[in-house]
Amino acid sequence: MVRAPCCEKMGLKKGPWAPEEDQILTSYIQKHGHGNWRALPKQAGLLRCGKSCRLRWINYLKPDIKRGNFTSEEEETIIKLHEMLGNRWSAIAAKLPGRTDNEIKNVWHTNLKKRLLNSTNSRRVTKPKIRRSDSNSSIVTQSEPANLNFREMDSTSACTTSSDFSSVTVGDSKNIKCEDIESLETMPVIDESFWSEPAIDETQSMTISDQMPFQYPFTKYEETLEQSHAYDSNFDDGMDFWYDIFTRTADSTELPEF
């Protein structure tokens, strides 16, 4: 298959957008929407390729874009989500309303990565704090996850595959909150048994409200997800599933429905 060129290079402008171009693009999209990005610049009278227009709109001009610095809460959320999702910026951005993948990517590379590496360098090995706080009652429960191995992380692995959910707040129904940045110092490393064995004694009666996700009867969810083809065939659905669990209210005693 021969790929068509991204855009006609001849005569098309590149580089920073002028305010007039922004104005043209914004007013055109507000009037007509953006059905076809490739055709849009021609119809709008812009000397840009569709790709450039799309990027400008998505990353800068869209009305719901949140401008300004990231809050510490947003930054912590990014760190947590990055632990879960890796460099899947669009997936991370989907959980941060008003923030774009490009913006998050930039913040990660320029700020958060360094901060995490610095904290990793001074990392000490401690037992993880399993924190679940209710935004109204400030109830905090702690417990120790089973079948998890903890080791000191080196700087290269700290930001890639570890899955420390220990400080994820479940009390906010919209956003993951990470109230205890200190707990970033303890990165649990998941071993094989985590994925294949129940993380706890399944005979125990358990609810969402008193167990963290990875203490949840994992095999039960594995089975369910496999049945729904989400676990093997659709990583995004799987992550959304876990994200749903993380963000359930602390009061919930219901198991997630499928």
Place this chain on the structure above:
DNA sequence: AAAGGCACCAACCGCGCGCCA
């Protein structure tokens, strides 16, 4: 004050995927 280095961020590039004819 000037030059070099660094950090930040907007924008570009190339690839892969899904849709459709």
Place this chain on the structure above:
DNA sequence: TTGGCGCGCGGTTGGTGCCTT
């Protein structure tokens, strides 16, 4: 089934401003 097309994503680059020497 195949190939073309459009879109979205992640990695990378380049411009600009600030800081340090």
